[in-house]
Amino acid sequence: MMTMTEQEAIKGELLTLETMSTVEISTILQEAEHFAQGKQWKVDKDLFIANLFFEPSTRTRYSFEVAEKLLGLHVLSFSEENSSVQKGESLLDTVKTFEAIGANALVIRHPENNYFKEIRGKISIPIINGGDGSGHHPTQSLLDLLTIQQEFERFSGLNIVIVGDLRHSRVARSNADVLTRLGAKVKIAGPREWMAGFDTTYEHVSLDDTLLECDVVMLLRIQHERHDGSMEWSKEGYHQQFGLTLEREKRMKKEAIILHPAPVNRGVELASELVECDRSRIFKQMKNGVAVRRAVVKRALT
Template structure:
């Protein structure tokens, strides 16, 4: 079985949990360079395969834009038209792409830790584009890049993550990494959506904590992962837990609003706030390309060692 260090050396990015804070900050530094105009071109023979077994807009296409701007040859996998429909296993699918010449695999999959069943059978790196309700390392990196650009540091920042934490791979990746980088992370929202968090992070009343927050990170309600007992109507959720115009008025002048998308306007936050003065939602999307350039460069260069 490959060790975390061996996976790092190969160029895999499965979670941020096995990366030191120094390594995270180095990757953010590389991403910031890309965000401010740095250019790097991969070997013209390098091939990357994007295997998305779940729907995606921002993650899939920002990876593709990043890859093409780096000069990579991009293979885009469609489950619906693949041999998965004939019963092909995940292992055989990824081994196929390795065999035909892919240098890196970017994978999004509905199963938590899907990579555990394939990582030891490959000689090329895996970049995790999201696994079930497990981890989403590149989303976390682009969120952190956006925060770093705004504040210059993570130390001492008050960050509240609110919404459907139980099912959120974004929340899981962010909460752990931001805490290690020195931020004060709190969680808010329905208490029955906090499974796995309340023993690690303080659960606060959203209205009470908002005036203290530097960063308000909102999460999409993942209705597709809920049973009926965990559902709220859109109106009820917004009234109780959403960032309304009234709640927004209590934010600090410098506070920023983040959301990984897709945004349910009028549910997690008021429609007017998506592009309001506190919002950095579209900046996050832009930063996604820079972060994914940095991640792809790391994976390609590690293959050249």
């Protein structure tokens, strides 16, 4: 199997942010900001996008759908359980089917890391990655970036801590790498076992030690569905030791913000009361998700 760099990229595809230049990232964020501020833009002919979701999703699935409909696209909503995947059809054959019947682009969420490697080079329409296993989730990263940019109008020099289950996260690596490329100072916090693969690159700190200087506390969801039931802390125990408690929030800088990709485990990653507190941008992130996806889908089709 060829690696991504061996394959020629399809115009408009978005698989990971790894190989995307900061210039291109800025261009997408600028377009997304225009949409966030009210820009209208629609296609002027019949174009189809297929949303292929092989895992449950609310935010990603429906914010893509809202974005696509605002762009004037026809949306095909595919869920594994009603499909020929039940008859053993492979991902590649499913994808090629949607290409054959007229999809102009695909959004795919799939439980397997790098699922797109077996597809690239075999279809001629762009794929937008809606999340692959514990690999990547580029539109989530972009909406995190947009939310930070709206707040601080820069990335350079920002102190950002990424907290929690980095190992199982789709966005931890891409966010850490991209934010570093954009000039931010990234640290990581949480149980040492969950820092594997990160703690050689990023400074592992305790949340308590870094809170006073942080501009952004980026909490990650504990993906209970990806653990095998072996989490060694109770929810309350995790919350007290590693979570953003009411007490910890009080020690944050005046302008600092809280991010979380949701769904939130209330009372675990952060205190339930903080989900809608003044410095929470959790619902702003969701709103920005639509703007980012409008920019990304427009890019895929133009």
